[in-house]
Amino acid sequence: MIANPIIRRYRFSQLRPQQAWVFGGVYVAVVLLVLFINSSIYRYGQAYLTATHLYKGLFVQFAILEIFLLWLLCPANCSTVVAREIADKSFDFFRMLPLSAAKKAVGILIGRNLFCLLVAGVNLAFCLLFAFGGELSGQFIVQMLMILAALTLALNLLALMFSILNYKKTKNTSIPVLLVIGLFAFGPVMGGLIDSIGTQKLETTTAYFYTFEAPVLYLIAFCALFVAFWAYIGVLRRFTYEYEALFSRTGSGLFMLTYLVMLGGLFYVYLLEANDPDPARVFWMLGLLPAAVVPLFAIRGFDRYLETSRTAHRVEGLFGRLLIHSNLTGGLMLFVIWLAFAIAAGVTARADAAELLWLAMIAFSALLVIWALVETTAVWQPRNEKIGYLLGFLAVLYIVLPFILGGIFENEMMYLFSPLGVVNVFDSHYSAPILLMPIFFNLICLLPLGILIAKRYFDLVAIRTQIEHTQDMSPRLGS
Amino acid sequence: MGILQLNALRKEFSSLVAVDDVSFEADSGQVIGLIGPNGAGKTTLLRMLATLLPPTDGTAVICGADLRKKPLLIRRSIGYLPDFFNLYPDLTLRECLDFFARAYHIPSSEVAGRVEAALKTVALDSKKHSLIRHLSRGMVQRLGLATLLVREPTVFLLDEPASGLDPMARIQLRDILRRLAREGKTIIISSHILSELAGFCTHLAIMNRGQLVMYGSVEDIEQQIAGQQAVRVKVLGEATQAEAVLREIEGIEIKTADDGTFTLICPGGPEAVAQVNRRLVAADIPVVELARQKTSLEDLFMTLSVEKNMHIS
Numbered sequence: 001m002i003a004n005p006i007i008r009r010y011r012f013s014q015l016r017p018q019q020a021w022v023f024g025g026v027y028v029a030v031v032l033l034v035l036f037i038n039s040s041i042y043r044y045g046q047a048y049l050t051a052t053h054l055y056k057g058l059f060v061q062f063a064i065l066e067i068f069l070l071w072l073l074c075p076a077n078c079s080t081v082v083a084r085e086i087a088d089k090s091f092d093f094f095r096m097l098p099l100s101a102a103k104k105a106v107g108i109l110i111g112r113n114l115f116c117l118l119v120a121g122v123n124l125a126f127c128l129l130f131a132f133g134g135e136l137s138g139q140f141i142v143q144m145l146m147i148l149a150a151l152t153l154a155l156n157l158l159a160l161m162f163s164i165l166n167y168k169k170t171k172n173t174s175i176p177v178l179l180v181i182g183l184f185a186f187g188p189v190m191g192g193l194i195d196s197i198g199t200q201k202l203e204t205t206t207a208y209f210y211t212f213e214a215p216v217l218y219l220i221a222f223c224a225l226f227v228a229f230w231a232y233i234g235v236l237r238r239f240t241y242e243y244e245a246l247f248s249r250t251g252s253g254l255f256m257l258t259y260l261v262m263l264g265g266l267f268y269v270y271l272l273e274a275n276d277p278d279p280a281r282v283f284w285m286l287g288l289l290p291a292a293v294v295p296l297f298a299i300r301g302f303d304r305y306l307e308t309s310r311t312a313h314r315v316e317g318l319f320g321r322l323l324i325h326s327n328l329t330g331g332l333m334l335f336v337i338w339l340a341f342a343i344a345a346g347v348t349a350r351a352d353a354a355e356l357l358w359l360a361m362i363a364f365s366a367l368l369v370i371w372a373l374v375e376t377t378a379v380w381q382p383r384n385e386k387i388g389y390l391l392g393f394l395a396v397l398y399i400v401l402p403f404i405l406g407g408i409f410e411n412e413m414m415y416l417f418s419p420l421g422v423v424n425v426f427d428s429h430y431s432a433p434i435l436l437m438p439i440f441f442n443l444i445c446l447l448p449l450g451i452l453i454a455k456r457y458f459d460l461v462a463i464r465t466q467i468e469h470t471q472d473m474s475p476r477l478g479s
Numbered sequence: 480m481g482i483l484q485l486n487a488l489r490k491e492f493s494s495l496v497a498v499d500d501v502s503f504e505a506d507s508g509q510v511i512g513l514i515g516p517n518g519a520g521k522t523t524l525l526r527m528l529a530t531l532l533p534p535t536d537g538t539a540v541i542c543g544a545d546l547r548k549k550p551l552l553i554r555r556s557i558g559y560l561p562d563f564f565n566l567y568p569d570l571t572l573r574e575c576l577d578f579f580a581r582a583y584h585i586p587s588s589e590v591a592g593r594v595e596a597a598l599k600t601v602a603l604d605s606k607k608h609s610l611i612r613h614l615s616r617g618m619v620q621r622l623g624l625a626t627l628l629v630r631e632p633t634v635f636l637l638d639e640p641a642s643g644l645d646p647m648a649r650i651q652l653r654d655i656l657r658r659l660a661r662e663g664k665t666i667i668i669s670s671h672i673l674s675e676l677a678g679f680c681t682h683l684a685i686m687n688r689g690q691l692v693m694y695g696s697v698e699d700i701e702q703q704i705a706g707q708q709a710v711r712v713k714v715l716g717e718a719t720q721a722e723a724v725l726r727e728i729e730g731i732e733i734k735t736a737d738d739g740t741f742t743l744i745c746p747g748g749p750e751a752v753a754q755v756n757r758r759l760v761a762a763d764i765p766v767v768e769l770a771r772q773k774t775s776l777e778d779l780f781m782t783l784s785v786e787k788n789m790h791i792s
Contacts, residue, residue: 004581011579015568089565092531092625097582098555243533303535382493 005099006107007114014114016340025339027119031126034061056132069120070152074113075159081108082163102409106234109156115322140203143217150224162240163299165246208269217229219266228260229272232257247298249330256290256334260341271349277341280349284342284356288363292419295374298330302382302456309460315468322457331371337366344477358435359425365442366419369398372449381405398445415443481506482634482665483528484536490523490689492552497523499689500537505631505667505682510660512676513669519688521669522562524686525636528667529559542633555583558627562638562669565619568612570623572603575611576629584628597629600655603646616643635659635666653679688770709734710752712741713768716761724762728754 001437033177038058041047048054070337085091110117131141152370180214205218234246247255263286270279308325312318339360346356373395377388399418406414408422413430416438425435480549483505498520505511514630526532528539530550536722537547542556561607566575576594585593598604601621606614614622620643623662627635635656657679667684670676674684685693691701714721718739725733725741730751732744745751752771761764 005578008581009570009574009578012574013567016569088568089561089563089569092529092559092561092564093566093579094529096529096554096559098551098584099582100551382645385493398685 004095004103004107004111006104007111010107010111010114014111020115023115024119029063029123030294034065035060052133052135056136057132057134058180059127059130059134059136059466062123064150066120066123066127069116070182071146071155074116074120074152075155077112078109078156079159079163079418081112081160084200089275100378101236105157105160105235106237107159111214113156114259137203139215143203143215143221147224150221150228153228154224154231157228157235161231161234161238161246171209201210207266209265209267223262224264226258230258239406241469245298247294247302249298249333252294252298252330253333253337255294256337259290259339260287262344264341267345268348271345273349276356277349277351277426280345280351281355281423283345284359285423287338287341287345288367291331291338291363291367294334295327295331295371298327298377299374300325302379305379305456309464312464315461315465318455318461318464322460326453327375328368328371331367331374335367355426357425359422362422362442363419363436364426365446366422369442369445369449370419372453373398373444376449376452377454394470482542482638483667485528488527488539489523489535490520490527491535492530496689498527498534500508501686501689503684503691503694505665507663509657509682510666510668510680511682511684511792512680513667513684513686514671514676516670517689517693519686520689521686522638523689525638525667525669526560526561528634529557529636530554531559552781556632556634556749557590557634557636558630559636560623560627560638560640564623566611566622566626571608571610572598572614572625573607575622576625577635579626580629583632584631593629595728597625600628601625602651605763617648620644621648622636624655628655629664631659631664633663633664636666637668639670640668641670641672709772710743710745710755711768711770711772712759714739714741714745715765715767716787717764717791719735720762721759723766724758724764725755728758733757 035058038048038054038061048057081408082091085094091303094104099107128141138206154393202217203215205216206213208214209218209222233251235253237244237246237248263283267279269285270276271283273279304325305322308322309318310320342356342360345351346353373391377391380387399420400423402414402416406412412424413434415424416430416435424430481504485504485672487500487502487504488498489496489500501520501524503511503563513524515521523532527534529547529555530540530546534546538547544552544556546553553690556586567578573594576597577590580590580593581587594607597603598607602617602625603621603625606618611619620640624637624640640650644652655666660666660681668676668680680697682696693760712721712725716739718736721739722733722736722741725731727744730746733741734744743755745755752769756766758768758770
């Protein structure tokens, strides 16, 4: 690991004696303060009745510190790496390093947090020491370690991934914000930890993944590892294909598939309880999320359309070919995957088929509008770089305005016209004509967008036709 | 096959064509001066070759690797120095070069020696333990060059490497580049200081508005200049009569005419100049001054910028 040049590079700066002594001194001071305060409470106060209670209390506090180091400070460091390189004007050198994407990713994750990880390692030793002293169960300790590791990976990889997506030229870290978040979260997290240690509920609480029963903390760790895996794939892709979207067509489909498989695993047992329609509904709605969000990270730019038109063998059928390669089709693919799982979930839960049908139709029409806004941005951006702002504003309006109008006119039916309001299909008792209205509204919204998109496709067809015509003419001119 | 082959390389940004179908080849040991006004596309071209910008169209092969298909392989063979850059301010010079050496797979046993040698070459060995943030602009520029020297790639792409350097450092830079060329390295160097480039480049590539206006060896370009030399003629008396005589001479182009002083373009060398003299004397026009003007690289650049693409093999 030390052979990784990026880790080595950060080792020089992070472990420079002047810096290490200062931050190390701060940590030592915090540790001594915590020990002093708690031992004083034990000796003179009444909060700790026995030494076991004292150790449990110390465990909680050092666990909070561990969480702060690994879940707040480390991700904050990861989130500013690329921005810092750009601001320092050294990013070109970083990009040109002949290191694999994996080496770059690991180098940043570990190297940038080297000092933090060393302190966290020492702190973890304190946690384990006080955990044993507080006679906490081995099962609880193992589960906590799992959660700690899994969420650390997930949060740091997500932070790194978003830092690569967003090349803002700023050096400012979000440490002050994190401190505020930490202060507010301190109480609830501490309370939760104390409670779980006291009642020993958490480590014995189980949940199901399909038919497999496991402690809930393991399942949370598994979900975190799922997020970490895809964030890692995203990081590798951005480091390798710098100018491509985060998701490829295949990647977005695979993500949707694995996401729904995982979601299905968490909901399976509840779907089997056929007397309650809510699990199926929640599954449907959570399953729809990627269909709306993933296309935003899988946008194919106009360059790809130009390439498609150039590489097509003939002009005939080019319009259709452009449509197949478009962002619209990408979104449609995700929806089809969702629909298959939604039907399976509905059958398993013996849910109301009509409810699913209306949900699917309204959601599909709403998603079409969103995908069409994305597609319009992609194909018109070369002509007008700022068009994304206008269409983004229209998207926000499209989502929010029905709620505003519904509030003003005190008519909940208007919520159906927003993509977020599609949940009103459930238990709504709306008649079919009412439920058809948002679909027609969305189709009307699609009309101008469709015209704009088609215009650009036809522009490409015209250019290609002209090129072919010129090539056909050349031999005749020469002869 | 040359070390570097560009074939109709093109880069478009929305409606702007920054690099317009640029093609040329370069062999090992060649130093190519890339010159052109601001906005000519020099930096864009270099960044494409450095694999930092994907081309819109066209191809390039560098050290046998295709630019589009094997950028990682190309990165191992090239060294790119941007026009505006900085290096890691929290590292010392030695640590920075150590990082680059190891990142470019220099064997551990050789790293320390190469770092020392590179620092010595750019005259920064006395500052090896200083933090980069404490260096001046010129020192950072030299350190940037050192990051390339420590690993000595096959191809050097240098974008305004002399900017920020004092005259002594510029001379040192020239010596370094000459040594690298003797060792068989291929160097593409862009600069606004044409006289500097003419001193040690083997080839020149002149760009304007994204197009390669002219490319060739320095000798060939100089011959081209000689063939298009300018002649200054000053006459007494009736300027219009003199102008009429000059216009009758075949092949002569009157570039400027100002109250009896003419600047002529005379293709054909000394014979053409003698012809001008004979015709003016025969027409009884007193010639006060007749001198050949040595066309500098700047003049050539200004002239060629407005002409069509010209290629000299």
